[in-house]
Amino acid sequence: MRPIKTTKFLSARLIFFSFVIFFLHACASKKKVTEIHAPTPLNLSEQAIFTYGQDSVIADDFQYIYLKNHKDSLDKWDEEEIEKSVQDYLDLYINFKLKVKAAYAAGFHQQPAFQQEFEKYRKQLAKPFMVENRFKEMLVKEAYDRLKEEIHASHILINVPEKTSGADTIAYFQKADSLRKLALEGRSFSMLAEKYSDDPSAEQNGGNLGYFSGLQMVYPFESVAYQTPPGSISKPVRTNFGYHVIKVHDRRPYQGKVKVAHIMIRFQNDEGENEGSKSYQKALEIYNKLQAGADWNEMTERYSEDQSTRSSGGEFPYFSAGGTLNSFEETAFRLSQVGDISKPVKTRYGWHIIKLVDRKGLEPFEMLRPLIERKIESNLQQMKVEDKTVALLKEENQYEPNNAIIRQSIDYLSATPEIAKPHRLGVLFSISDTVFAFSALEGYLEEKQITLPVDSSRAKQLYAAFEEDKILSYEESHLADKYPDYRRLAQEYKEGILLFDIMEDKVWGEASENESKLLEYYQHHQENYRWKERLDATIFEAIDEKTIQRADQIIGTQKINKRLIEEVEEKVNQESALNLQIFKDIYEEGESRSGAEEVIDQINWKVGSYVTEANDRVYKVVVHEVIPPSQKEFEEVKGRVISDLQQALDREWIVTLRSTYPVSVDKEVLTKLIQQLIAENE
Template structure:
C-alpha cells in the first residue's frame, strides 16, 4: 500500500463524527464546487500535531495547506487520474480492508485465530500417504481413489509398516525417498483440513481419511512437541556484497571471532565493525524473532542452537554475509492478544478464509434479505462454449427475454448478464479447469460472495458516516499520491538535463568536509597500539603489521583503509589531522592508531555524489512552480462567515 505520510499531512485513519452538511456549512468553493467546513474541522483536529511549521498551526495558516491539498485533488480529477485502472484497483483494495472492520466476518476470523493460537503451541511430527484425485475428477475416479486409500488405511490399522506402505503406494512426489515423512510442522504450514486431522490425531495413531485439493490422505502422527518461543540475539555482520572491499569478509569475521574469544567486548566490536548499521548502533541487538520470521534459515538455526544467554556462535554464512551471533534472551510463548493481529491476517489470507466467507455471506443475507430466483446451470452450461476452459471465452449478447434474475439482495437484482460479465473478466486470472460445470459452480460462488459484499459496502457508506469520511479521505490521499507522482516525482526523476542544470545553480550547497586518505589500526591493547606505531615508523605495511601481531589464532589488530571525512564514526574523536602516524586514541574499548597518507581539503561534491539530495531539492522546486500554476488555474472563494464560525469553534 502506498505510504501517504510522504505525500501529505492529512492522515487517513482517524475516526471522527461528521456533522450534517447544508448550505451554511460551505467553507469554500473551488471553481464553484463546495468544500464543507466539517471536512476542514475534521482534518485540522486530527492532523495539527503533524504540522511542523508553527505559522501553519493557526486556522488561517492551516487553511492554506488545506487549499493546496484540495487544489491537488481537483487537478488529479481534471487529469482523469480517478478513472485510472491502478487507482480504482488500489482504492478497491483499501475499501475491502476498511470494510472488514464493519463486516460480520471478524468474529468468525477471531474464533479461527484462537484455534490456530492453541494449535500453534505445538509442533506435530507426522507421515502421510496420498492418493491423488482433484475436485474435478469424474465420480468413478473419485470413488476409486477413496477405495484405494481406505484399503491402505485398513492395512495400516492392522499393523503393517506405515513407512513401507507410503513408499509403495503414496502418490506424493518423492514418497519413495521420504517414505511419507513430513518432519515437524506447525499451524498454517499445511492446508487446513490436513492440519486439522494432524492436530486431532493422538501420537502413535492414524487419522481418518482426509480430503484436500491434492486428493485423499491418511496421516500417522509420530510426535508432538512444545513449539519454540521467541528469542533475542545480537550479531556482528560482515557483508560480502559491498563491492570491491579492501579486506576479505571471511577473514575479517574470523578475526573478530578470535577477538571475542580473547574477551573483547561484543557491543564495542559491533559498533565499530558491523555492516548492519541499524543494529550496530545498538551494539548489534536485533528484535526478538522465532523460527520462520527471518529470511535466513542458517541464521535462525545457529541462533536456536545456542543454549544460554551470552553464548556465541561460530561465524555463520547467510545470503547477507557473515555473522557472529550472541544469545541474549529467551522469551515465554506470546499471549493470544499479542499474536491476534498476525493470526487473523493468516486466517483471512489462507484456506480458512472459505469458512469466514461462508459465515459472512449468511449474516449479510440475514441483514438485508436474499432470494434466489433462477437456477443458472441449465442456461450457462449451454451459453458458455468450451473456450472458457482455454480462458478465451468471449461474451455474446443475452436477449432481454432470457436475461433472468439470478438472485435479489435487498433492493438490488443480479442478472444473467451481470454473471456473464463476471465470468468473462474472471477467466483471465483463474486456474485451468477441466470441466465446465465445475468452473460454473466455483464462479457462481465467487460472484454471489462479491455481490453480497459489494452491496454491504455500498449500504455501509450510506449508513455509517465515520466509514464514509475515512473512505473519502483515502480516495483523496490516493489521488494526491498519483498527481504528485505524475507531475512532480516522475517528472523530476526523468529530467536529467533539468537535474544537471539545477545542480549547476546550487553546487555551492554541496561540499565535502575535510577528508583524509588513511589506514585505521584498531588494537586490543595500548601495548599493541604502541607496537603498531613503531612498525609504521619503520615503514612496515598493513599486511606486515597484521602478520607480525596476529599470531596463531589470536587477533590483536584490525586494519581499515579508505578515505574518510574527519567526523566519520570510524575515526576516533579529537583526531589530530596531520599526515603521518597519529597518537593512540582509546575508542570503544579498542586503541586506535591512524596512519594519514594525505589530507584532502574541502571541495565541491560531484552530482553523482549528491544526486539524491539534488533530485529532492529539484522536485521541491518543481512543486512550488506547479502549485503557483494551480492557484492561477482554479478560482478559490472562501466563505468568510463560515471561516469566522470555524475559528471560534476550533478555539
C-alpha cells in the first residue's frame, strides 16, 4: 500500500523513500555512500532510449539505473525473463520521469524547502568524491601496506617547546642536523642519542626503538622511517615532539602478533642484575621445573611476582613488534611453536620466563579498515591532508596564480593607510576557466567578519585560507563534470525528492485529506468492499485428546472470551507451554491462513463443534456463529479506500502526463540494450 499523508510528515517521507529505492535508490540520504563506481556502461552513451515531450533519456543512464536494481538477479534469469524485466522496468521508469517533469513544470524545484533539503543530500553525496576523501582512502591503503613490513630503527630527538614557531625553530633544526652530520662522519649513533637526545629512554636504549610497523609511530616519523633505506640516516623530520634524526637498521616482513604468558621474578635490592644473582637462579630453577613437566598455571600462581597477571596464567593481550620491551619482545617472537617456553630473559623489571600462547598473521584489509580509519582520523592534522588536497586540486584544475596581485593583496591586509588597495577586479588566480579577483577576497573577509589590518603572518594565513576555500568550492561545484557516477547519484536524489513532493500534492494528499472524495469513491466501488461469509470460531490446538477434554472441563458452560482463554492455557500448560494453544477470531472465506488456523478450511461452516487431527496435533473447532456476506462499513475499510483512490488517481494522472508529454521508445536501441545485457550475462 502506498504511504498516506499524515501529520507525521517526516515518517511519510521516509516511508516513501523506501519505495523510491525500487526505482533509483534515492533513499540513500540515510546511508553512508560507499560505492562510487557505476556498472560497466554500454556503448550507447549518445543514443536516446526514449523521449518524453522535448526531453530524452540516454540508454547508458537507463542501463545504469536498471543494473543498480537488477544486477544481482540477472544471472538467475533466462533471455525471456531478462527481456520482460527490462521492458517492465522501462515502463515504470518512463512514468517516473514524467512525474518528475511535471514537478519541474510546477516549479517544485524552486521552492526553498526543496533547495535546502537537496543541498543537504548533495553535500553528503559529494563526500566520497572529494579529493580529501580520496587522500584518506590512499592513506588507509598506504597504512595497510606498511603493516606488511617492520622497520628496526633508532632516533635522536631534539625537543621543540610548544608555541615555538617560525624562525625560532631554526636553532632546533640546526642542532638536529649537526648531530646527523656527526653520525654520518662515523660517530656512534647510540652514543650521540644517549648524550644529546631529549627522549628520556635514550639513556637506557641509545635511542633504539626496536622493530615497529605502520600506525605505531606518529605519521611524519613513520613516513620518513619507511622511506629511509637500511643503514641510512634521515634528515631531521618534524613531529609534534620536535625534530627527529632516524637511523634505519633493518626491514623485515611483518612477524604477526603473538599472545604470550610470563612468570616474572623481580630483581632483589641487594644484588646485581647478572646471571649469578639470586633472582636469576630462582627464575632458572622455575624454568627447569617447567621443562621437567611442572604445570604452568600452578607455577605462575605460586612464583610470579607480576601481580597483575599471576592469577590469569601470566597472559598478556596480543601484541606486535614495537608493542613492549625490546628484549621481552625479541624473545617472544623467537618462540616458534605454541607452548614453547623461553629461558629467563632480562628486562629492567626483572627476569621473565615467556610461554607462547598463540600467534596470528596480518588480518585481511577489510577487517582492519575500521581500525585504520580511526587511527588516520585522529592523525589527519599531522598528515597535512588539507595541504595535499589543495596541491592536487591546483594541478588537476590548471591553477594559475597572479603572484604580483597576490603579494599586493597580502600586503594590503596588513597595510598601513598609505598602502594602495588592489583594484577590485584584479585577478588573484584562475582555475580552469574561472577567475577569482580581489573582490572575492573582500567578500570572503566580510563573511568571516575579519577586521583589518592584521599582522603579516595572519595576513598570509587569511589569504591561504581564502584560496583553499575557493579551490575546494570550485572542485565541489564541478564534481558532476568529473564523475558521471556523482552526476547520476545527485540527479537520483533530486528527482526522488521532487517525486515525493509532487506525489504528496497530486495523489496522496488528495486521497487522504478529501473526505467527500473518499466517500464518493467508496460509494461507487462498494462491490470491492464486501465481507464474504465469515465464521466466529474458537480453535483449540492440543497435544492429544485428553488435553482437549481437560480444557472442556475447565470451560464448562462459560462463554469463551480472552480472560477465559488465558485461564485455561495457564492451567493446562503448567507442565509444558506446548500442551495447548487457543485461538479465537472471525475468519473470512478465502483469506490466507497459516498454522493452526488452517483447520478452519477443513470443517463444515455451520454452528457446532468439530474435532480433527493434523501434523500430530489434535484440533477442536467451536463455531459460535456463521456470519453471512455483507457490505463493509466505510470506517472499517477507510485505509484501503485511501490506498485504492491513490492508485486510481495515480493511473489517471499518468494517462494525462503521457498525453501532455508524448512518449516514444526507440525499439532499435531498446533491442540492442537487451541483447547486450543477455550477452554480458552468458
